[in-house]
Amino acid sequence: MQITGVNGKFDSTVYRVSRAYNLCRYMNAGAGRGAIPIKFNGSIFTYGNKDNPDYRRWGGPGFWFQNQRLIYWPMLAQGDFDLMQPWFKMYQEMLPLQKARTRKFFNHDGAFFPETLTFWGAEVSGHYGWTPFKDRKSPLAECTYLTFYWQNGIEQMHMMYDYFEYTQDTLFAKNILLPHAEEVTRFYELHYQLDNHGKIHFGPAQSLETYHVAVNPLPEIAELQYTLQKLLSLPASWLTEIQKTRWQYLLAHLPPVPVQEKNGQKFLVPAQLWDMKMKVENPELYAVFPYRLYGLGKNEIDIAINAFLKRIHKADYCWNQNAVDAALLGLVDSTMNFVINRTTPPNYSDSRFPTM
Numbered sequence: 001m002q003i004t005g006v007n008g009k010f011d012s013t014v015y016r017v018s019r020a021y022n023l024c025r026y027m028n029a030g031a032g033r034g035a036i037p038i039k040f041n042g043s044i045f046t047y048g049n050k051d052n053p054d055y056r057r058w059g060g061p062g063f064w065f066q067n068q069r070l071i072y073w074p075m076l077a078q079g080d081f082d083l084m085q086p087w088f089k090m091y092q093e094m095l096p097l098q099k100a101r102t103r104k105f106f107n108h109d110g111a112f113f114p115e116t117l118t119f120w121g122a123e124v125s126g127h128y129g130w131t132p133f134k135d136r137k138s139p140l141a142e143c144t145y146l147t148f149y150w151q152n153g154i155e156q157m158h159m160m161y162d163y164f165e166y167t168q169d170t171l172f173a174k175n176i177l178l179p180h181a182e183e184v185t186r187f188y189e190l191h192y193q194l195d196n197h198g199k200i201h202f203g204p205a206q207s208l209e210t211y212h213v214a215v216n217p218l219p220e221i222a223e224l225q226y227t228l229q230k231l232l233s234l235p236a237s238w239l240t241e242i243q244k245t246r247w248q249y250l251l252a253h254l255p256p257v258p259v260q261e262k263n264g265q266k267f268l269v270p271a272q273l274w275d276m277k278m279k280v281e282n283p284e285l286y287a288v289f290p291y292r293l294y295g296l297g298k299n300e301i302d303i304a305i306n307a308f309l310k311r312i313h314k315a316d317y318c319w320n321q322n323a324v325d326a327a328l329l330g331l332v333d334s335t336m337n338f339v340i341n342r343t344t345p346p347n348y349s350d351s352r353f354p355t356m
Contacts, residue, residue: 110187
């Protein structure tokens, strides 16, 4: 079948975009039904380049959530629910280890999930560091990109909720979503203290991998605010009184989503305070995606659009999510340009397969 543009004639841009979409789904279908999830760097498909057809960028062990999530979020809208099962199953099976790690590290209940994990739940050794545990000043990852980068446990909770909302799978909600939500929210209830204003003080913390020092980072605040309300909307008979009390407590004590004002214009910012910039994410836009507090049809969309226009990192390659943010903010021309650019030959010229 020939793919055509609006005038019925062959359009190379329409063809490239359509091909990219279909080939990505092809790769997911080929790799998504195994015992472990699709790995972000090609999984069963090797990247390949002119010198080495077996070349695989970002190889080695582990699932890096920042990259992994962008494989699985689109599956909800595509209806590829069967392909999501290994991803959720991995988190379900590693939950006991995360609870044990939390107890060992912090001497309290709940579970936190490091950013880079093996499929059985251990942190990737090269990021955790090789210092023997007994000789460590801190039990946390020595790689400062990841030391306090734990928001993925909340984002996974959000994805699990959205999966339930799409499928209405009550067994999934009770057996996978709620146990995960129970331990992640318990962690956030127990781990942080209240400040002088009676709000949770998220610190020490970081804002994704980009700002290694942060107080009250936006991703954690936005996600808890968004998802706790979703959890509280579940049938009351599914929830314990302790859960409802905990989630209401967290909601009541969350600090506000970080916003600044300059020259009469308000915009989202990465955290209440942030420093030590090391990478190229826009954490402030996590309040647009994946945590949809701002967007089309929502209040104060101008605050998010202002943040998008002010964003430092404008490139859209690899795991950058500018195209998604633009779409959710209704910025049609920007979205179109981002998507077309991703499918142009220069962006895959060093690989043998046009979706890499």
